[in-house]
Amino acid sequence: QKEVEQNSGPLSVPEGAIASLNCTYSDRGSQSFFWYRQYSGKSPELIMFIYSNGDKEDGRFTAQLNKASQYVSLLIRDSQPSDSATYLCAASRSNSGYSTLTFGKGTMLLVSP
Amino acid sequence: DAGVIQSPRHEVTEMGQEVTLRCKPISGHDYLFWYRQTMMRGLELLIYFNNNVPIDDSGMPEDRFSAKMPNASFSTLKIQPSEPRDSAVYFCASSRGGVKFFGPGTRLTVL
Numbered sequence: 001q002k003e004v005e006q007n008s009g010p011l012s013v014p015e016g017a018i019a020s021l022n023c024t025y026s027d028r029g030s031q032s033f034f035w036y037r038q039y040s041g042k043s044p045e046l047i048m049f050i051y052s053n054g055d056k057e058d059g060r061f062t063a064q065l066n067k068a069s070q071y072v073s074l075l076i077r078d079s080q081p082s083d084s085a086t087y088l089c090a091a092s093r094s095n096s097g098y099s100t101l102t103f104g105k106g107t108m109l110l111v112s113p
Numbered sequence: 114d115a116g117v118i119q120s121p122r123h124e125v126t127e128m129g130q131e132v133t134l135r136c137k138p139i140s141g142h143d144y145l146f147w148y149r150q151t152m153m154r155g156l157e158l159l160i161y162f163n164n165n166v167p168i169d170d171s172g173m174p175e176d177r178f179s180a181k182m183p184n185a186s187f188s189t190l191k192i193q194p195s196e197p198r199d200s201a202v203y204f205c206a207s208s209r210g211g212v213k214f215f216g217p218g219t220r221l222t223v224l
Binding site: 032034042043044045046049088092094100101102103104105106 | 146154169216
């Protein structure tokens with residue numbers, strides 16, 4: 001059974017700090033990984049995705065992938081109260097184009113002013 | 114583009130009633146997905162379509178659930194009869210390629 005595991009949190013960080021969100025996956029066939037942000041009562045919105053081992057940076061966000069360890073992380077630099085949300089990690093068997101996503105249950109992040 | 118559109122946004126119904134959820138995907142997207150989200154189980158894929166054809170409905174929990182996509186701009190998810198355990202937020206998402214865009218969801222409460 002394909003599983004994506006996340007700590008439910010909440011992860012509490014002060015404003016301006018680095019928030020580190022982690023995710024592990026069980027399906028070694030997973031090729032691409034997605035981070036979605038979901039505010040309370042809203043729909044998930046894509047933050048970024050990563051296909052290759054290593055780091056991928058986009059503004060204040062950095063995704064890290066280690067396929068050997070089956071581990072994905074999302075770093076948020078200079079955290080802001082507006083970053084407070086649930087972050088969903090998802091895995092896909094496709095390296096490009098289409099495939100279904102398996103979602104984790106999400107980690108709640110709380111950024112205090 | 115208006116994004117993925119879902120209706121209704123909220124639905125409260127009594128056990129045993131039929132419920133129909135509606136979705137309009139983003140124009141030009143060739144994949145459409147129905148997800149259900151609960152606190153206990155997170156986001157679960159129920160069914161997805163490619164070019165209006167159902168590809169995988171293995172996530173549909175029971176025969177009480179059915180989904181259709183009569184054309185590229187409309188899909189429905191029907192629950193008949195509904196049960197209290199069906200209470201959840203139902204999301205429709207569409208994609209062209211790997212990135213999926215979610216609609217605002219329908220919050221279903223079955224009493």
